[in-house]
Amino acid sequence: MVKDLLFEQNEPLKIISELGDVDYFPGFFSPPSSQSIFNRLIEDITWHQEPIWMFGKKIMQPRLTALYGDPAIPYSYSGITMxxxxxxxxxxxxKDKVEHVCNTEFTHVLLNYYRHGQDSMGWHRDNEKSLGNNPVIASLSFGQERVFQFRKYSDKSEKKSITLGNGSLLLMQGATQKYWEHQVPKRAGIQAGRINLTFRKIFPPK
Structure with missing residues (x-):
């Protein structure tokens, strides 16, 4: 049962404390539970590969995606309305377990399936107007561990890297999306998949 999946909560690791607030919770879900969740997400989620525009060209995103949540509230990013x-x-x-730790109510979860090391996500910020000011983004990882990078948006001078493990939670809040951007870079030699769940609160259009 999913109700038994949460590890005893350990103190998070502080990743960013300047011009933002990022905490990392390794082992948020146990290894057996994480593998079970990964398998169920592979089988049960309706995955899509969406086209995006980059440098004036239309290409397919290098990963599979899905969006679950309140169907009455649309979500758009990078020219895509999902x-x-x-x-x-x-x-x-x-969602219930993540909300308990984050003390935040989420309306949606954006899922990304990185099938292998050549699937990736480029530098970006989760700063769409529909997310409001200083959004709370709770990011869960299942499956293959992958490197996740931050850098300061203004001058690209400071970069931080963290390896997101199976069953981990990365919590981004405060002014993080204003001052920092992030990416999941390509990595040669990785054949196994990773699924990422990013919980967020989306406000309906006015």
Missing amino acids: ETVAWDKLLLDI
Whole structure:
């Protein structure tokens, strides 16, 4: 049962404390539970590969995606408006545990499936107007560990890297999305997949 999946909560590791607030919770879910969740997400989620525009060209995103949440609230980013699928029980159970730790209510979860090391996500900030000011983004990782990088948006001078492990939680809040951007770079030799769940609160258009 998903209700038994949460590890005893350990103190998080502080990743960013200047011009933002980022905490890392390794082992948020146990290894057996994380593997079970990964397998269920592979089988149960309706995955899509969306086209995006880059440098004037239309290309397919180097990963698979899905969006679950409140279907009455749309979500758009990078020129994409994703179709929202209603919550299923597994995602709701995970959301409940994440909300308890983050003390935040989330309306959606954006899922990314990195099938191998050549799947990636480029530098960006989660700063769409629909997320409001200083959004709280809770990012869960399942499957293959991958490097996740931050750098200061203004001058690109300071870069921080962290390896996100299976069953871990990365919590980004405060002014993080204003002053820092992040990416998941390509990595040669990685054949196994990683699924990332980013919980967020999306405000309806006015």
